[in-house]
Amino acid sequence: MTIATGQTHLPSCTDCPIRHRAVCARCEPDELQTLDAIKYYRSFEAGQTIIWSGDKMDFVGSVVSGIATLTQTMEDGRTQMVGLLLPSDFVGRPGRDGAPYDVVATTDIMMCCFRKKPFEQLMMTTPHIAHRLLEMTLDELDAAREWMLVLGRKTAREKIASLLSIVARRDASLDARRPGGPMIFDLPLTREAMADYLGLTLETVSRQMSALKRDGVIRLEGKRHVTVPDMGRLMEEAGDDSDGGCLA
Amino acid sequence: MTIATGQTHLPSCTDCPIRHRAVCARCEPDELQTLDAIKYYRSFEAGQTIIWSGDKMDFVGSVVSGIATLTQTMEDGRTQMVGLLLPSDFVGRPGRDGAPYDVVATTDIMMCCFRKKPFEQLMMTTPHIAHRLLEMTLDELDAAREWMLVLGRKTAREKIASLLSIVARRDASLDARRPGGPMIFDLPLTREAMADYLGLTLETVSRQMSALKRDGVIRLEGKRHVTVPDMGRLMEEAGDDSDGGCLA
DNA sequence: CGGCTCACTTGATCTACGTCAAGGATGGAT
DNA sequence: ATCCATCCTTGACGTAGATCAAGTGAGCCG
Structure with a gap:
């Protein structure tokens, strides 16, 4: 559109x-x-x-x-x-x-x-309306703080996995997503944008995407279309046993 | 007390x-x-x-x-x-x-x-009261996002300098602080806490503190009492030409 | 006083990630 | 079809910061 x-x-x-x-x-x-x-x-x-x-x-x-x-x-x-x-x-x-x-x-x-x-x-x-705004701002604050943990303490692989699971969850709208079933979505970001999000370089992002693909955590059709056969596995990779914050 | x-x-x-x-x-x-x-x-x-x-x-x-x-x-x-x-x-x-x-x-x-x-x-x-809370939450959100830049993109030295300038500014209460004059304050954090804040290890924090001292950016009496002879210099070291966010 | 702990420093080495560099794939314009 | 621009991948190598390992010095308690 x-x-x-x-x-x-x-x-x-x-x-x-x-x-x-x-x-x-x-x-x-x-x-x-x-x-x-x-x-x-x-x-x-x-x-x-x-x-x-x-x-x-x-x-x-x-x-x-x-x-x-x-x-x-x-x-x-x-x-x-x-x-x-x-x-x-x-x-x-x-x-x-x-x-x-x-x-x-x-x-x-x-x-x-x-x-x-x-x-x-x-x-x-x-x-x-003021309360709704306060709520939304608190959500964003939680998301920002969750992201501080990602930026400060996670490895490159965990960072990528964290980003993928956030996008996967937010892109819920798409697809038959039976719980436990595969999640399929299009990455809305270039490798460079992902890098800027994660505090990495685009080369590192690319390498880690390849690694996750090689290890069967994700499948890629083209560069942007992602299939996650097992969300649980992805969230483990993200170092997230919690349900993982959703960056607003 | x-x-x-x-x-x-x-x-x-x-x-x-x-x-x-x-x-x-x-x-x-x-x-x-x-x-x-x-x-x-x-x-x-x-x-x-x-x-x-x-x-x-x-x-x-x-x-x-x-x-x-x-x-x-x-x-x-x-x-x-x-x-x-x-x-x-x-x-x-x-x-x-x-x-x-x-x-x-x-x-x-x-x-x-x-x-x-x-x-x-x-x-x-x-x-x-609701508006005041929204304002405060927005302040915290700004601070959290400012900190995301610190965590994601700054070097260890810049991170330390950023933290020091935040504490210095928040500890305004202390001392004759004529604008442009030296800032003197006590670090309220152990090296380990600083490390957890900055996404570093305590050893790196210690080394960078020593380096900033060696280079005359700060002076240290004991381990916690800090003198910043030139705040402008410190903020340069932080990579902050802006007045730097204040993490709430 | 000696011995203990806790916070910190400093050195030697290791490694994850950055940097630099050379392609490959795709798609749009001519 | 060919050119070009983007976007992406992969390799070789360098380095900032982590890790491992010894210390040091200040307070505290017997």
Whole structure:
């Protein structure tokens, strides 16, 4: 699905395709109307930077379709991805002006945006929207901290396995996924993006992907299409006996 | 200051020593009274675990004095610190039951706690408390993401310098700190704790501390008392031209 | 005072991952 | 069809930081 950049017409909040996780998940009909009034859709092409680090952000919103990343960059060019935005994930910092990192579309992407000022006012008068935001922020915080363990203490192989199991779990939508059955999905990231996520180089990512394939932990068709015959095995490889955090 | 474990009497919220950053920073007198009603103080000894990962948490609260850490541990014992709690920092997850990581007192510590259930009810009816919590959570999220860059992409020397500049900045209270003047503070962490924070081994931490000392970036009296003659220099070493994130 | 522990330092070696370099596969433009 | 640009793989080699192993020095308790 490729969409031209710019504003388009899409269903209103009352039948928003991502209501199950988004801000408006628990809104009453009249609150949805209010949200509709300040809402607009916006699409970006793969590779486009949606928000530059330091920019003033005048909206908040959710990803409807496509994938984006949050990245931080040092002056010498070293970059670290600090978040992955999949459909239904929220972007934005009510009450804050600047963005602390770049938001980049890695595929063509559709965002459902709310103008920030009116959204903040709505938040003031609608307690459960504020609570929903707090919940989502706590989820992201948990995910970020889980990822700190990955970055600080896991080996390259464990890092790759961790990333694969996160993507596999988030990509639940796809496929007959009987519990225990194989998980099949498309990696939404290049090897370089994976490396930036995991604090590795793209060569190391490539080598470890080959190793996991050689050892039968995953199967690869092409470079991006992944089959995980045994999720339990993959999670062992990730060093995760817990169900593993899901980086928001 | 050493305090026996258990409940003690301390000033009420109306003159809480940490109001400047804590939940109640913006409360009206009547709201403070309500907070007082569900509040209690609790102290822990150095080394005590305040909350075990997976435990049910029945309170939220702030650190009044002393230092605690948030750590995650893998089954094989590898551990990663995911947060540092200094005085006025908040602990707790309104709306959540379990703790996702251990909270450990690294010094004797005094906490100002609110019983969770009534606190959550208060939050429902007091919008600006909910907003304050959202703000604090966003701060922690920013700090966690800043730290992801440290863990994923910085060298051992840069990591140490990053940690030192965070502690220096948070320990602002101490000393004549004319801007540009030397910063003097006590490290609240053992070399091992620093290592767990930075994703290094204690030997590497020790070596890099010695190197920074040898190169005149810091001065050490004993093992813990640090003088930073030039904060700008330290921040350069951290690879931070920005003012550097402050890990909450 | 000696002996103990705990936190730290320093050295010698090992290794996982980074770096540099040379291809291969795919897909889109001409 | 051929050219080119991306994205990916694989090999050879170098190095930052881990690991293993001795110490040192400060507090503490008899």
